[in-house]
Amino acid sequence: MSGKKKTLLKVIILGDSGVGKTSLMQRFVDDKFSQQYKATIGADFLRKDLTLDNNKQVTLQIWDTAGQERFQSLGVAFYRGADCCILCFDVTNEKSLNNLTSWKDEFLVQSNISNPQDFPFIIIGNKIDVDDSKKIPSLQKKLNNIVNQLAVNANGLTYPVFETSAKDAINVQAAFEVVAKMALQQEEINDANANDASDDYNDAINIHLESEQRGCC
């Protein structure tokens, strides 16, 4: 193992129930797909190591959550220290697109992010493998509207948009690479801002593998 500590980046996937949050995560991390992922209850995460263009090694810790709104109120603990948030919708379900704004607001309220205007969000429209006839009519136009709406308070940022298919492995890798870059930037801002050492939470799991020997008890 290399002695260099990898940067751990924490990513949260949000979106309506059934848009494919678990499938996207599974496709990216394990490159697999099943029709029968159970509805997520509570929260869980997976990790994946990634090497970015600049040879920077990062580890993504991707948090998958339950989609039904009422279950969000309990699971705020894992929002803390997030470096990027994926807002996910289903290209065949207009409601899931329209709900992206509330997902973003919910996240900002719960996560207590210090720089909400600069915080990186990314939008993923999943299930592009399905027949065009089933897709939201004039999707591009509606999507643009929503994206503009989302970025209203965002310091002139634009949020990247990806259309993916977790089922057919289209664009998933690319989307997460962008997620990683954005998250890394955010992490660096966080590091610069937060010199108060109390926030060791970001060091979540990539912990002290080499540096620390625990005493024998």
Next chain:
Amino acid sequence: MVKERLLRAGEVELLYVKSKVYLHPTPSKKDNICGFLSLSRGPLATNNDILLSFSAENQLSKEEIKIYNNVDLHELEVDLEALQISGKRLANAVASKKREDHIVTKPPVSILVGYSFSIPLSFVFSIQVRKPSSGFWHGSLVINTKDGEKLPILFFHDNESASTLKEQKIRNQRFDPFNSSGDLYWGGDDFIKVLLKFIRVVKSTVETSVLLINPDEDDLRNFANNRRKSSIGGDSSSEAATKPIDFKMPNIGKFLNNAKWRVLETVATLGAQTKNQVVDLVDEHAPVPLKQLMSKPEVKKIGDDFDSARIYLAKWAQQVKEEAEESLKKYMLEDDIYNQINKELGSDEYLTEEEINKTSRRDPIGLTEWKSFFDYSGRLNITANEIKSKIFHGGLEPEVRKEAWLFLLGVYSWDTSAKEREELYASYETAYSDYKLKWVEDTEKRSTEFWMDQKHRIEKDIHRTDRNIEIFQNKKTKRTSTTSTGENANNSNERESSPETPDEASEPEENEEDEFNLSNIRNPHLFNVREILLTYNEYNVNLGYVQGMSDLISPLYFIYQDEVLTFWTFSKFMEIMERNFVRDQSGMKKQMLTLNKLLQFMLPKLYKHLEKCQSVDLFFFFRMLLVWFKREFEWNDVFHLWETLFTNCYSSQFHLFVALAVLSANERIIIQNLQQFDEVLKYMNDLSMKMHLDPLLIRSELLFLKFKRMIDIIDRENSIARSSGKFDNVVNVDHELRQLLNKEPIIQKEVERPEGVGGG
């Protein structure tokens, strides 16, 4: 020249001593008690009166220790034959003078005086010989008395005992390290060899590691197979009888368990090592059975999907622990499981024998037994509480559930007759169709956004709930009424009556790609489940369908495969589960808070650790509590767990004790290995499908009993304090904790849905 003299009263002659024999009263090394195992004879004693003693070093004088050590080191040189005293020479021998340097104070003849004990050979029933595993665990002897008591296990620390080391050295010099039976020599060998000189010892033919001491005919029968017994001492000529045996297996599983734990302890404390180092370490030090276990693919795999050393170790330790528990199930009697769990929980000090016995498991209730509970009119002829207790302690056979769950869930009350139940069924049937018609006949309702959202939610979820179960799998055949299984399955006519039935003509040929069209449900059982959930959505208007309910209904549907009965059992189940699903999540929050308090009360050490891990919100229990561990256990276990919980035998919130038991069973692993919120969450999530239900249920029950006992003690102390005016000494027990003793279910209803709020 060695002085000789006659024994005085209260003195004994040491015939044999082994030094550095230990008791291990706790798993911690620092609690080990070091002492001498000895055989000694007092004045006028026969062979039967020879004392087998363990004398703790710290209870002997310096002089005595010197004598014990001396006998330990030198006695083996004496011709063992000389020690054998035949009946003829007995009087002579007893009266003769003894070597002064072999005389000590008679060890106190009672069990356990500050860990020392002493017992005449005639009171020893059997000795189980557990050989050491070289360099890994100590050899030991388990002595059972004629009263059925088990004396503290004697562990031979061969690497410390002067006589054993000396003997090993001599044997090595002779290039003969093996004892007569071909096994590697160890400290216990001498003892047995000496024992044979004094008393008849018969090897049990059932379990050859058990030596029967001076057995009588009945003992021999019980311990003999149909094979001839093999006698390794004495001159027993009694034939082994052919009567079926009723022999308790020894604690092999427990023994193995201890051994595994020792490796784990070594390894897990090296938490910061990389997994390769861990594997190397195990390769070097682990005994063969553990290595075999380690090479199992499922154990190996653990390392592959996660590279945090601590989680790796924690998961690995958990896996091994489950293996060990599995082996307990195989090799140990239920009693031993209790004892083991009990010991770990420290409940001995809280619980009476009677209370512990109450937790013993029974066989599941089969159809014959179930029917025997009812008289000719179909009324119970035993009390409901008796049945509940039976169910709580053993569960039901699958074929009994169809009827029993109707009572457990309150669809039928326990005091009804068969006739009354028939009438009730008819009214349930009518009521169900009335509720169903509320949405079936109301096209306007079905076109509202709320209703369509709810329908979408239901369809999405049933498509991904328990699809691995056969009845919920899509058949490759064309949908017809013949695909219905089970006597009560709906016929196709009823089914076609639903307005949500896809148009037969427009249904595409079997096409896996069609999954996204959720309304198009080809499987008749999934179709029925949707009908029931849509009707429930109408029946409980305020709550409606909420994610997680599909997990709760599918086992019920599996049992009944009938709309009416599934609907009503589900509705009754939902009465107690409603608080899990209310919009503001207050019911879940409250349960997690209660669990938090319970954890502080019962497992304070673990609680403190979880505090360090920022995990005391117990969020990782959310899934387990929301759907009553449905995602954590295998399909068949879910039924068993739920019927246990339905009984409210001890507490209407017994599921919180199951949760506590999950933590308790993993306490050591969590404390030693996990340090962060996300590590704890990952570890707990990944326990899914890896836990064994039975030991967990026993643990839950013991935890409950311990909890109750603790409350009782506090109450008693409080009343003493109050009566003596010492009000400062009164301890307040939290209301929520006290409520855990309540058997009445806690019902929390959802409030009316505010205008403009969706079902999310």
